[in-house]
Amino acid sequence: MLIVSSIVLAYFTYIFIEKKFKKITYQSSVILFVSNVALLLLGITSYELNLKPRNSQSGIESIVNATNEGVSKRDLMPIKFESQVFYTKMAGNEKVVMYGDSHMEQYIPRVVKLLDDHQQGSKTAVFVTKPGCPPMPDVYSQVALDFGECVKFREESLNYILSDDIQSVVVTACWNCYFIEGLDYKDLYYLNADNKVYFNEVGGADLGLKSLENFLLHLSAHKKVYLLLDNPAGESFNPKNYWSGSRINEIQVKFPTTKIKLDDKQNQLRYKLLEIAHRTNVIAIDPIAELCKNDECLFLLENNVPIYKDNNHLRPSYIKTAIDYLDVAIISDSIPAK
Missing domain, CATH: 4.10.260 (G Protein Gi Gamma 2)
Structure with a gap:
């Protein structure tokens, strides 16, 4: 047929x-x-006439590559604890918890590389993260995540961190997003009993910082604690802002010609966090000390290659190969990082 x-x-x-x-x-x-x-x-x-297509500039490819980079957990092994799923990279017997939001997850490529290069004598890393759930007790986002989900994540994460299986913990978040007006600031609130005090209200952000300080003080009584400060952030770092035009007219790429000045409010928050680390006897890790010199911050490599993927996250490929300030919490002091 x-x-x-x-x-x-x-x-x-x-x-x-x-x-x-x-x-x-x-x-x-x-x-x-x-x-x-x-x-x-x-x-x-x-x-x-050597006519060129409207989007032939090499800078466009550089920008697209930067903004399209993502973080993968494929090199990590999922583990179940209570109702949560965490992700681990196995190495030595000592375990370090990487606790935070998406700003902790951006460091996955670096941790994987370190533990691949230094299996012997390094710590097993466990990523305990929840994007949109600030790692501060009683602090919540109005829009980012379900309230009950965040509460449960924090409770069970703390149970895991304080267990005998864990020796140290690194705490980080998008601190600039939470505590500086203009990013996610207006959506954050401190929950005092049934009363919400928003960070954009008088005293709201101070309550959030005090909550972080009390949390670090509680952790440091039981574990070795690292407080990882934030990398510089803002729309000036966003690669998408380096081009203009549309599908109809010609696309123009224009990279800034000078380094980006460190935002004064971000620098003030940085010193507040350093003071909190000192008062709580935890080890501060300061990305700005490496990424900025004389208050001018790196945002492009040679050949106009961006090191950011958006306005507050560094590129995974750059973190993997160039960022070493987190190494101290992962590998033994006697083993040099590559």
């Missing part, structure tokens, strides 16, 4: 389609010839 159908279809295709195209008149032949010549001349002209 299929063979007969194929023969019938081929016959009607020949009658109604192929025969019509074979009957080309003299007038049609002339039109076809002229069209081909016109296309040939257009091609030669484009070559001679």
Whole structure:
């Protein structure tokens, strides 16, 4: 039956389609010839004038590559604790918990590389993270995550961190997002009993910082604790802002010609966090000390390669190969990082 159908279809295709195209008149032949010549001349002209497509600039590829980079957990092993799923990279017997939000997850590529290079004498790392759930007791986001989900995550995460299986913990978050007006600041609130005190209200952000300080003080009584401060952030770092134009007109790429000045509010928050680390007897890790010199911050490598993927996350590939300030919490002091 299929063979007969194929023969019938081929016959009607020949009658109604192929025969019509074979009957080309003299007038049609002339039109076809002229069209081909016109296309040939257009091609030669484009070559001679070196006409470029509207999006041929090499900077566009650099920007697209940066913004499209993502963090993968494929090199980590999922583990179940109570109702939560955490992710681990196995190495030595000592375990360090990497606790925080998406700003902790951005360091996964670096931790994986370190433990691949230094299996012996390094700590097993366990990522205990929940994007949109600030690692501060009684602090919540109005829009980022379900309230009950965040509460349960924090409770069970703390149970895991304080277990005998864990020796140390690194705590980080998008501190700039939470405590500086203009990022996620307006969506954060401190929950005092049933009363919400938003961070953009008088004293709200101070309550959040005090909550973080009390949390670190509680952890440091039981574990070795590292407080990882924030990397510089803001729209000036966002690669998407380095181009302009649309699909209709020409796309222009213009990278800033100077380094980006460290935001004063971010620097003030940095010193507040350093003071909290000192008061709670935890070890502070300061990315700004490496990423900024004389209050001017790195945002491009040679050949205009961005080191950020958006306005507050560093690129995974850059973190993997160039960021070493977190190494102290992961590998033994006697083992040099690559």
